[in-house]
Amino acid sequence: MSAPHIVIVGAGHAGGTAAALLRQYGYGGPISLVGEEPIPPYQRPPLSKAWLKGEADAGSLALKPLAFYAENGIDFRPSLRATSLNRGEKTVALSDGSAVSYDTLILATGARAIALPIEGKDLAGILFLRTAADAEALKATVGPGKTLAVVGGGYIGLEVAASGRALGAEVVVLEREARILARVACKALSDFFTGYHEKHGVTFELGCSVVGFEGRDGHVSGVKLADGRVIACDAVVVGVGAHPNDELARDAGLECARGVVVDLDARSVSDPNVFAIGDVAHRPMPIYDRMFRMESVPNALEQAKQAASAVTGRPRPLGECPWQWSDQYDLKLQIAGYAFDVDEILIRGDPATARFAVFHLKGDQVQSVEAINAPPEFMMGKMLILNRKPVNKAKLADTCVSMKEVTA
Structure with a gap:
């Protein structure tokens, strides 16, 4: 009997990472990676920064060299779009008229920018x-x-x-x-x-x-x-803003809620043979006791680990605190968590110095932190959010008190 075929639809950060992790975790069966772009998976955050300024290109941003995929038996299929999914026959139709059969399907179709439906929207530029x-x-x-x-x-x-x-x-x-x-x-x-x-x-x-x-x-x-x-x-x-590319899943009858609804293994709640990861997934967030769709590289990596672990029988990875970042000029903004159910905002440091952090609190627990050029606040904030440890607000507001000492 031939080994199960894993098909990954979407060759962005999530899909490319999932393919690499499957091999890293010891999966020896066939893997197909289908992507709409003509180049292999690459880092997207630098597009708005290093790429525009001429400091990066497709080669320097690639997750893996193109040769990696052939060397590791990953059938990389660029410049192709999945047009329909038949879950009964376990096939995905592609834009070139061909179809690929799967035993396990990982949807990593990402999200697309929202266009403004207004006059002149089709002008060049x-x-x-x-x-x-x-x-x-x-x-x-x-x-x-x-x-x-x-x-x-x-x-x-x-x-x-x-x-x-x-x-x-x-x-x-x-x-x-x-x-x-x-x-x-x-x-x-x-x-x-x-x-x-x-x-x-x-x-x-x-x-x-x-x-x-x-x-x-x-x-x-x-x-x-x-x-x-x-x-x-x-x-x-x-x-x-962006809209998840979940039409393939919706048309195939998978449960969606502005994204494909998945469990803690990134597995579709509608079909055990289908996973969804990255920007297209509507996933559990145990820290906040809710479901949510996240658009970030850390989320794409975490869910790629979840799916690859589930497929290969590895233990489920430990939950992570969601985070993201933004670089502007000489500023590094690092954000941990989400400001759900917040009843108080506390600022640590002085914004005039361009080094401070904004803590979003629910009672004495940190829900989210936005740190500007403040790595200790960001790192400790992530731990406080993940571990749900209460904080002493007076200590948290006092920059003379180290972040290690702010717990109540």
């Missing part, structure tokens, strides 16, 4: 930042004498703004809410980043609604606002 091709197109567009408009004041938008300024472009950030980062951070952090970007020459238009794009000779030339103004620009990056 309106870009997103999800792939290496996106980053290359943007890098070729921005520079001295150019103006970049960024629609959306989230972390990706701010990273693009910082890189745009580093390349010499004028940058204006357009945000619908009254402050940047309104959906993901507290006001103190929003105010800090607004001021820091303004010092570097970024202009903000807050509380504005984008209603269309103007163009010249088929290329975007301006962003139309609801108040009638037009913001002139040479390129636009739209960063207003």
Whole structure:
């Protein structure tokens, strides 16, 4: 009897890591890795930073060299998209008209940028930042004498703004809410980043609604606002969120809740032969006693470990504290946890020094920490969140007290 065939649909950080881990964990059967892009799996966070500034390329960001896949018996199939899933026959139809059979299927289809359904949306120069091709197109567009408009004041938008300024472009950030980062951070952090970007020459238009794009000779030339103004620009990056690519799963009857619903092994709750990992998975978060969909590299790596462990019969990996990061100028923001059910916000340090941390508390427990150039606060914060240890708030607020001494 031939060894079970594992098919991984999606060759991003999650899918590429899962393929490598399966071999690392001793799986000797056939593995197929299907990806839409023409290049092997690579790191995506540097796209908005190092890639735009010319400090990285596809080779330097690759998770593994292309030769790794052939050398390890992984059938890497680039430039292919999965078009349908037949769970009864255990087959996945591909965009070239072929089909691949599986015994175990790992869905790592990620998420896609949300497009604005407005006038002029198809003009050249309106870009997103999800792939290496996106980053290359943007890098070729921005520079001295150019103006970049960024629609959306989230972390990706701010990273693009910082890189745009580093390349010499004028940058204006357009945000619908009254402050940047309104959906993901507290006001103190929003105010800090607004001021820091303004010092570097970024202009903000807050509380504005984008209603269309103007163009010249088929290329975007301006962003139309609801108040009638037009913001002139040479390129636009739209960063207003992402939607999970869960249509394949939905059409196949798998339970989805803005992402494929999975258990602690990253296994679909609808089909024991199907796993979902990374941005497309709606997963349990035991720390917070809820389900949630996360978009981060650490989450992709954790779920790749969960799926590979389950497939190979290894013990389930220990749960981790979710975390993510953002690099802007000389700032490193590290975020641990999520601010669920928070009743108090405590700031440790002075934002004016660009070294401080914002702790989100539920009673005397830390739910989340946002640390700016503050590694000890981030690292200890992760431990406090994961271990659910109570803290002494007075000690936590006092920078003269080490983070090791803040527990109650």
